[in-house]
Amino acid sequence: MIILRKSAVQEEKGLALMEVLVAVFILAMVLTPIIFYFGRNLNKVAEVRSASIALNLAKEGMERVRIGEFSECPDSYDKTVDESTWQITYECSDLGTSLIKVTVKVFKGSATDPLAELVTIVESSE
Amino acid sequence: MIVVIIALLTLIGGLVLLTSTGYKSYHFSKNRAQALYLAEAGISRAIREIKDNEDHDEDGGVGSISEILLTYSDGSLAGSYSVECVLGGSSYTLTSSGIVNKGSENEVERKVSAKYSVPGGGEGIEEFRHIASYKTSCSQCLIDLGAYETSNMPIPDMDFFRDNADYIHESGFTSEEDELTGVYYIQGDAKLRKGTTLKGTIVVDGGKLTVEKECEIDPSESPDSYKRDFPAIVVYGGTGEVTIKKGIEENETEIHGLVYASDSVQTNKHCSIEGVIIADEIEVDEDNKIESEEVSPPGFLGGTPLGGGTVTLVPGSWQELSQ
Numbered sequence: 530m531i532i533l534r535k536s537a538v539q540e541e542k543g544l545a546l547m548e549v550l551v552a553v554f555i556l557a558m559v560l561t562p563i564i565f566y567f568g569r570n571l572n573k574v575a576e577v578r579s580a581s582i583a584l585n586l587a588k589e590g591m592e593r594v595r596i597g598e599f600s601e602c603p604d605s606y607d608k609t610v611d612e613s614t615w616q617i618t619y620e621c622s623d624l625g626t627s628l629i630k631v632t633v634k635v636f637k638g639s640a641t642d643p644l645a646e647l648v649t650i651v652e653s654s655e
Numbered sequence: 656m657i658v659v660i661i662a663l664l665t666l667i668g669g670l671v672l673l674t675s676t677g678y679k680s681y682h683f684s685k686n687r688a689q690a691l692y693l694a695e696a697g698i699s700r701a702i703r704e705i706k707d708n709e710d711h712d713e714d715g716g717v718g719s720i721s722e723i724l725l726t727y728s729d730g731s732l733a734g735s736y737s738v739e740c741v742l743g744g745s746s747y748t749l750t751s752s753g754i755v756n757k758g759s760e761n762e763v764e765r766k767v768s769a770k771y772s773v774p775g776g777g778e779g780i781e782e783f784r785h786i787a788s789y790k791t792s793c794s795q796c797l798i799d800l801g802a803y804e805t806s807n808m809p810i811p812d813m814d815f816f817r818d819n820a821d822y823i824h825e826s827g828f829t830s831e832e833d834e835l836t837g838v839y840y841i842q843g844d845a846k847l848r849k850g851t852t853l854k855g856t857i858v859v860d861g862g863k864l865t866v867e868k869e870c871e872i873d874p875s876e877s878p879d880s881y882k883r884d885f886p887a888i889v890v891y892g893g894t895g896e897v898t899i900k901k902g903i904e905e906n907e908t909e910i911h912g913l914v915y916a917s918d919s920v921q922t923n924k925h926c927s928i929e930g931v932i933i934a935d936e937i938e939v940d941e942d943n944k945i946e947s948e949e950v951s952p953p954g955f956l957g958g959t960p961l962g963g964g965t966v967t968l969v970p971g972s973w974q975e976l977s978q
Contacts, residue, residue, distance in 0.1 A: 650696035
């Protein structure tokens with residue numbers, strides 16, 4: 530009877546090796562995608578943030594065009610926001626009858642694809 | 656263990672939701688900004704039509720714009736804009752609509768309205784009927800063919816013409832010579848006899864002007880270079896009438912420049928006008944050759960609302976109509 534009791538106590542205190550392996554496997558299966566998605570979403574949050582900054586810079590660039598008389602296509606300029614350099618560029622095309630199509634593009638760092646782009650038409654004062 | 660996993664899943668779910676909302680919010684903000692700039696693009700186009708007094712988009716009205724698409728630099732569609740134009744008193748009210756993602760559930764529309772005044776108008780100005788005829792060839796279809804009608808008749812600056820006159824006649828004038836040059840300022844009635852050539856401008860203050868057959872008026876031949884863009888004829892006050900008599904086929908009467916009459920302009924057969932007619936009433940013969948020139952001659956108070964004329968935003972009139 531005593532021996533049986535000891536054996537029962539031992540069974541309650543520990544996990545069989547197989548049980549440990551199964552637990553680790555389950556944890557790995559669950560945690561891996563969680564960590565993956567977590568990391569990916571953190572990147573997306575950063576992307577949204579960058580896109581929002583770019584949009585605001587594009588709006589600012591567009592306001593420079595809308596305010597005052599438009600005589601020539603503005604030069605590109607750089608801005609530093611949160612230790613990143615942003616480039617705001619203008620593209621102008623003559624639509625005839627003194628109308629100019631102006632496209633404002635915002636690039637982050639040396640990226641070749643714009644993060645934000647806005648387009649409008651303004652009158653040329655010339 | 657299970658509690659930890661549920662907590663992590665909740666965290667990741669929240670993060671996904673947050674990111675998704677962030678993306679939606681960004682796209683909505685971007686589309687709203689783009690829709691506003693599309694609406695502004697419409698205003699720019701409408702103003703250009705009004706300044707040029709020309710229906711550039713051929714939608715049947717000066718100042719109104721039927722739907723036009725605008726693309727980004729890579730050719731993808733940014734959206735569309737359209738403008739309604741209402742003329743009231745001395746100003747145009749433009750209502751421009753910019754739309755992004757038209758027809759989809761993500762459609763964003765912004766409408767802006769602004770009032771633009773044209774020169775010569777303003778508070779206290781009596782209602783006039785002002786017609787500038789462009790490329791019109793018959794009296795019956797004057798309006799249909801692009802005549803421009805507004806309540807703000809331009810007012811000539813008679814002091815300007817008097818100050819720049821080469822000859823001043825204070826009690827009427829009838830041409831005696833075949834060739835005249837310079838700016839003639841006449842008080843009372845004036846007549847250019849048959850075959851008279853005027854290399855300059857004739858201004859009649861408080862009377863009427865009669866132009867007989869085979870005459871030619873051409874301010875661009877004026878000896879003073881700065882007077883070469885003057886109007887050809889200005890008749891203001893008094894009866895304010897211009898009558899161009901019937902010409903002959905072999906040698907028609909030719910007017911090269913703007914013809915202004917505060918009352919009426921009447922032309923007859925074999926007459927060619929290379930310029931704009933501005934008058935309260937215009938009656939031109941259907942055989943007349945009338946062509947516009949996109950000019951804005953000097954000598955009008957506030958300029959003329961013709962080609963190159965100024966159109967200015969009425970301060971405080973810009974407003975957004977819908978969010």
